[in-house]
Structures are given as structure tokens and as C-alpha cells.
Amino acid sequence: MSGENTARTEVRIVGAERPDGLELRTLGLAVRGLPELRVTGLPPYLGQGWARVLGLVAQRLAASGRRAPTELELAEDVTVLLAVDRSGVAVLPPLGFRGPVNDWRRDLLVRLFPEASS
Numbered sequence: 001m002s003g004e005n006t007a008r009t010e011v012r013i014v015g016a017e018r019p020d021g022l023e024l025r026t027l028g029l030a031v032r033g034l035p036e037l038r039v040t041g042l043p044p045y046l047g048q049g050w051a052r053v054l055g056l057v058a059q060r061l062a063a064s065g066r067r068a069p070t071e072l073e074l075a076e077d078v079t080v081l082l083a084v085d086r087s088g089v090a091v092l093p094p095l096g097f098r099g100p101v102n103d104w105r106r107d108l109l110v111r112l113f114p115e116a117s118s
Contacts, residue, residue: 011058013051022047025088026058034061036088043102049109049116056112057082057091071095078111 011028022042029036037054057080060072071094073079081092093104110117 011055011062013054015047015051017044022050024050024054026054029058029062032062035084037061037082037091038088039091039105041101042105046102046105046109049113050105052113053109054091075112078108080108 025038079094
């Protein structure tokens with residue numbers, strides 16, 4: 001061994017219940033020079049699925065090599081808006097989305113992970 005640090009940096013998704021719903025956030029992206037991601041106001045039934053969504057967003061963000069692109073494509077015809085705020089980067093519906101945000105969150109989850117609809 002050359003003595004190099006070969007340990008991989010882990011990105012974790014953590015959650016907390018808040019009065020307006022669940023809050024999920026990443027821990028570990030900042031070590032790589034990237035902003036931490038977050039989503040707030042999630043209905044509890046979307047918590048586990050959105051932990052997977054945040055993991056995918058974190059993976060795509062790290063692969064993009066950019067600090068925080070405005071929009072990020074997760075799959076064909078599946079895009080999210082990344083909005084920088086004081087707490088990191090919020091994952092939001094794409095520009096032009098009309099309708100309830102929780103409908104978008106549920107639809108996004110099913111489009112990315114079809115097995116979630118079972």
C-alpha cells in the first residue's frame with residue numbers, strides 16, 4: 001500500500017419529523033465539496049421512497065462535477081429543480097410544474113422506482 005487514504009466517503013440520508021411533515025437531508029456531500037440536499041414537508045408515507053430519491057439526486061450531483069446545477073436530470077424525462085437556500089439545496093419540482101407538490105413527489109417516486117407503486 002502506498003499509504004494513501006483509500007477510505008470512501010459515505011453519504012447518508014437522515015430524517016426528522018417536523019410539524020409540517022418529514023424532513024430528509026443528506027450528510028456527507030459537503031466533505032466532497034458539494035452542498036447537502038434536503039426535502040421538507042414530506043408526508044410520512046413518502047419517507048422511505050424519498051430517501052431513495054435523495055440518494056439518486058446525490059449520486060447524480062456528485063457525478064455532474066458541479067456544485068449545484070439549477071436542474072438535474074434523474075432519468076429520461078425526469079428532472080428536478082435544485083434551489084440553493086440557507087440550509088443547503090432543496091429538491092423541488094421542475095420549472096413550469098403546476099399542481100400539488102405532494103402529487104409531484106408521489107409521481108416522481110413511481111416514475112423512478114416503479115416497484116414503489118405495488
